[in-house]
Amino acid sequence: MAHHDESEKAPTDQYEFGDPTTRYPNIHPEVQQQPEPGLQSLMTPTPDLGETSYRGTGRLAGRKALITGADSGIGAAVAIAFAREGADVTLSYLPEEEPDARHVIEQIEAAGRRAVAVPGDLMDPEHCRSLVQQAVDGMGGLDAIVNVAGKQVWQKSILDITDEQFDQTFKTNVYAPFWIIKAALPHLKPGSTIVNTASLEAYVPAPDRLDYATTKGAINNFSKGLAQQLVSQGIRVNVVAPGPTWSVLQVTGGVDPETLPEFGSSESPMGRAGQPAEIAPAYVFLTSAESSFVAGDTLNVNGGMVTP
Numbered sequence: 001m002a003h004h005d006e007s008e009k010a011p012t013d014q015y016e017f018g019d020p021t022t023r024y025p026n027i028h029p030e031v032q033q034q035p036e037p038g039l040q041s042l043m044t045p046t047p048d049l050g051e052t053s054y055r056g057t058g059r060l061a062g063r064k065a066l067i068t069g070a071d072s073g074i075g076a077a078v079a080i081a082f083a084r085e086g087a088d089v090t091l092s093y094l095p096e097e098e099p100d101a102r103h104v105i106e107q108i109e110a111a112g113r114r115a116v117a118v119p120g121d122l123m124d125p126e127h128c129r130s131l132v133q134q135a136v137d138g139m140g141g142l143d144a145i146v147n148v149a150g151k152q153v154w155q156k157s158i159l160d161i162t163d164e165q166f167d168q169t170f171k172t173n174v175y176a177p178f179w180i181i182k183a184a185l186p187h188l189k190p191g192s193t194i195v196n197t198a199s200l201e202a203y204v205p206a207p208d209r210l211d212y213a214t215t216k217g218a219i220n221n222f223s224k225g226l227a228q229q230l231v232s233q234g235i236r237v238n239v240v241a242p243g244p245t246w247s248v249l250q251v252t253g254g255v256d257p258e259t260l261p262e263f264g265s266s267e268s269p270m271g272r273a274g275q276p277a278e279i280a281p282a283y284v285f286l287t288s289a290e291s292s293f294v295a296g297d298t299l300n301v302n303g304g305m306v307t308p
């Protein structure tokens with residue numbers, strides 16, 4: 001495989017034709033660490049959210065989307081893509097992530113769309129319900145739910161996973177989407193969509209991410225069952241399962257810091273980690289009416305790793 005170095009430039013247009021293995025640089029991040037949830041703006045290198053490359057073509061014109069984890073990483077790239085496709089966006093994130101959120105809000109507003117900022121803790125069911133209400137009030141309706149927020153903390157042994165960590169990982173990754181979808185359902189008319197976020201870990205659990213990988217299996221299963229329940233109401237539920245993607249999750253205890261210099265490059269057949277900008281189009285597809293016959297599916301965006 002060809003060697004790519006960090007001086008290579010990312011594309012300036014998402015439709016640029018070229019070799020996917022060299023489309024983005026094969027990064028070798030230095031060992032770096034921040035307390036959770038971290039700020040993506042302090043990372044080296046900074047993840048690519050598609051700021052300079054995502055070109056919208058009206059695929060989500062007039063849609064009203066609630067996106068969790070919308071301040072950074074995959075959720076932020078989804079928020080920017082959605083706005084450029086013509087959607088208004090309600091952004092959920094933690095209060096300490098305000099600086100990252102401001103960057104995304106600027107991008108949404110520059111696209112001429114409405115951004116409704118709702119900072120708060122998704123581990124609190126009351127906040128999840130209030131988030132949905134603020135989305136409905138702020139955007140004048142709601143027809144797309146995108147659950148991207150997630151917690152991932154690596155631990156070598158099951159003996160190192162505290163009950164508190166196990167509980168918080170499940171609250172963030174599994175309970176919050178449950179609370180949000182329950183509160184949102186009465187507002188969703190036929191044509192509305194729900195997209196949840198699993199992971200390659202749902203099928204290939206890393207031994208040092210037991211609790212996290214278990215939640216991702218649960219999200220896949222929950223989504224497929226719910227899809228069958230809601231399809232007759234004209235509401236489609238689908239899942240995106242990313243593979244190794246460069247984001248602040250990785251440098252806030254998500255993976256063993258010593259492994260950061262090789263992040264993604266040994267695991268993926270592409271020989272490199274993905275960028276959030278490469279994951280976002282999957283969410284656009286599953287939210288747009290062009291995927292009208294797709295329900296209960298998981299779209300794997302992982303650089304070519306084989307999944308069941």
Ligand code: NAD
Binds near residue numbers: 121198
């Ligand atoms: P990220 O850190 O940029 O995004 C995660 C977001 O979750 C944070 O920005 C934060 O706003 C939100 N969050 C966490 N706890 C919260 C809480 N208690 N209340 C409110 N918000 C909370 O990292 P990312 O990699 O973009 O992660 C996005 C999603 O993608 C996650 O669900 C993650 O599991 C999934 N994923 C990531 C990868 C990867 O390699 N990065 C791979 C597979 C799946």
Ligand code: MG
Binds near residue numbers: 037072097100
């Ligand atoms: Mg963040």
